[in-house]
Structure formats: C-alpha cells, structure tokens
Amino acid sequence: MIARMNAADAVSLARDLLRFETVNPPGAERECARFAGRLLEDWGYAVEYHEYAEARTSVIARAGGDGEGAPLCLTGHLDVVPLGARAWAKDPFAGETDGDRLYGRGASDMKAGVAAMLLAARTFAGKLAGTPGIVLVLTAGEEGGCVGSQHLAARPDLMGRAGAIVVGEPTSNEPLVGHKGSVKFYARFRGVAAHGSMPHLGVNAVYKAARAVARLEAFDFGVAPHPVMGAPTLNVGTFEGGSGINLVPDAARIGVDVRTVPGVDHAALLERLAATIGEEAELEVVSDLEPVWTEPGSAWVARVFEICSRVRGKAPEPRTAPYMTDAANLRRVWRGAPAVVLGPGEPEMAHQTDEYCSIERLREAVALYEAIVADWCAR
Ligand SMILES: [Zn+2]
Numbered sequence: 001m002i003a004r005m006n007a008a009d010a011v012s013l014a015r016d017l018l019r020f021e022t023v024n025p026p027g028a029e030r031e032c033a034r035f036a037g038r039l040l041e042d043w044g045y046a047v048e049y050h051e052y053a054e055a056r057t058s059v060i061a062r063a064g065g066d067g068e069g070a071p072l073c074l075t076g077h078l079d080v081v082p083l084g085a086r087a088w089a090k091d092p093f094a095g096e097t098d099g100d101r102l103y104g105r106g107a108s109d110m111k112a113g114v115a116a117m118l119l120a121a122r123t124f125a126g127k128l129a130g131t132p133g134i135v136l137v138l139t140a141g142e143e144g145g146c147v148g149s150q151h152l153a154a155r156p157d158l159m160g161r162a163g164a165i166v167v168g169e170p171t172s173n174e175p176l177v178g179h180k181g182s183v184k185f186y187a188r189f190r191g192v193a194a195h196g197s198m199p200h201l202g203v204n205a206v207y208k209a210a211r212a213v214a215r216l217e218a219f220d221f222g223v224a225p226h227p228v229m230g231a232p233t234l235n236v237g238t239f240e241g242g243s244g245i246n247l248v249p250d251a252a253r254i255g256v257d258v259r260t261v262p263g264v265d266h267a268a269l270l271e272r273l274a275a276t277i278g279e280e281a282e283l284e285v286v287s288d289l290e291p292v293w294t295e296p297g298s299a300w301v302a303r304v305f306e307i308c309s310r311v312r313g314k315a316p317e318p319r320t321a322p323y324m325t326d327a328a329n330l331r332r333v334w335r336g337a338p339a340v341v342l343g344p345g346e347p348e349m350a351h352q353t354d355e356y357c358s359i360e361r362l363r364e365a366v367a368l369y370e371a372i373v374a375d376w377c378a379r
Contacts, residue, residue: 064133
C-alpha cells in the first residue's frame, strides 16, 4: 500500500526548491541539483550528475531496474525563466503561501512538478528491487532550448534505458500526449554597401530579406493538419538589418521559428525552406527537435488516462501541450518510448509575474505519480 504524502511535505519540498535561484540565464542549477541528488541518495537511489557547462548540472537517479522491463522515467527541469520587467508582489524565491497558492518563480514551471516527482520517488524508496524501477532525470538548461537534455541525449551510456516518460511540465494535472516539434533558424542575407543617396551603387540586403519574409508568410507545408496537434506553423520572429539610415545595408538577418507535427520530415522541410528563402541566403539552424506524439489508444497511455480518471474523478481528453519539452531530446536515446506531459503547475502561470501553483494540485500530482509508478513497477 502506498503511503500518501501530506500537503505539508509537498509544500515544504517545493519551497526548498524555489529557494534556489536557478534563473536561466545564467541557470546555475548546481546547488539545486545537489540538493535533489542528496535527497535521492538518502532514499537509496543511485545518483549521477552531469554538467554540460560550469554549474549547469543535471541529475540522473535510478532505483530498481533489475527486473525484466525498462524503467519508467520521471523528468523535470530545474531552471526557471527570469523574473520579467514587472515588479512582483510576492518574494519570488521564498515560497510564500496564501490559501491554496504557493508562490515563486518556477512554482508552476516547474518546481512543483519536480517536488511531486521527488516525493513519489521517496514513497518507493527501498521498494523497487526486482521491478523495472524508475529513473529520475532532472535537467539543467531547459528554458530557451532544452540544452541540458540535448547534452544528456549525447550520452546514451549515462542515460541507460527507459520504457516510458512522464514529463512534469505544467498541465494542471491533465495528461497530454505530446507536443509539436520545433525548428529554429536564422537566415543571413548579404548585400553591397553604398551611400544612401546612391542606392543604385549598392545591393540592399534588407530588400532581399523582406522578399524572403513575404515568401515565408505564404509558405505551404503541404501536409494535412494533425488530428490532435493541428497544423504546423511558421513565424518570423526577428528581422535585423542595416547600420544607418543613410546607408545601403550590406547585411540582414531573420529569425524563424517553425513548429512541426508528426509526419513532417525536418530535413526535407529545411530544404524546402532554404529554397523558399533563396539560395543566396545562409541558414544557421539553432535548434531542431522532433515532435513528441504518443497514440492516446496505446496501452500505457490508456493506463495513465485510467489512473488520472480514478485519481481526479474525470476522464482526460487526448490533447497535446503548446510548448516544447525535454522529451524531444530524451526520445533520441529512448526511441519509441511513449511520453505523457503531466504536472501540477498551471500552464497559464508559466513565465508570469507572481507565478504560483495550486497546493491541492501539487498534492494530487504526488498521488498521480505514485499510482503511475506503482502501475509500471507491478508489471
Ligand atoms: Zn518548463
């Protein structure tokens, strides 16, 4: 029988995590990672750390896994986004509470999720021998490009095996069956500088970029919308060029963010985009992550949905997350592992001033993770 955590444990641990200032940039997750790692070691987990840069520390902790099947992965990130320009009414790093709300930068995205995963891990301390077990992956550098998990994915020796993935990003405890993929790139255009009074002597790089942007606005992916994720999207997010109003610009650059759905081949897509932009432009791809999609009818997801129905009293609908997660990188190593995004944070609170999470949802998330681990390890 599972020993249920009380709400005080969950709040206390989430508050401990919120007190580590892991704002990214610069990140500096090391102290927070060591704190989580020490807890897991105390509970009998085998803990390893991985730093992709100074103080950018991820944690991998395992227990069990000596049975037949591969372990279940519970994953969350330790970094949080900056506080933003608006003043906070609450201390962002104290874990203040008010009624059902626990405040702090990262309360929803996603230290509440990490706290709930840690407490679920504590519940199973010493009980996973002879079962598929679990592996916790707590990442650095998720915000702004999933950099920590990208480095982990380059180390299959560290990652070992996992048979399914739960990502604790904020979903208000609704299980989501994936998210779009993402391709982000810059395109650079070259021109020839000249005096602004004699534009015929130069080649205007801004005009080249502008023509490319107009073609991108009309870009047709040529794929049917995904039944759950919808259509792929493209957005030109930045446009830079020129160094003075009286000069013909000899350089321009645009930044493009493409969100893809299953069935879109990224390499072929990039070739078509390059052709659309024009062969003169140089493309610099800064991030390339595949979509994450698990059939809602697949056996494990059906069981997760059943657990969510039981714990939450209502049946989930197949939906996907609007944001990227580390699962895109982790699945490079754990090919074909089904993934759900399920966490106690409020998605609309992520990255907001006076971010909070619901203490009731945090408590509920511990129960959900415990039930999912119990189900996995009973197989
Ligand atoms: Zn997040």
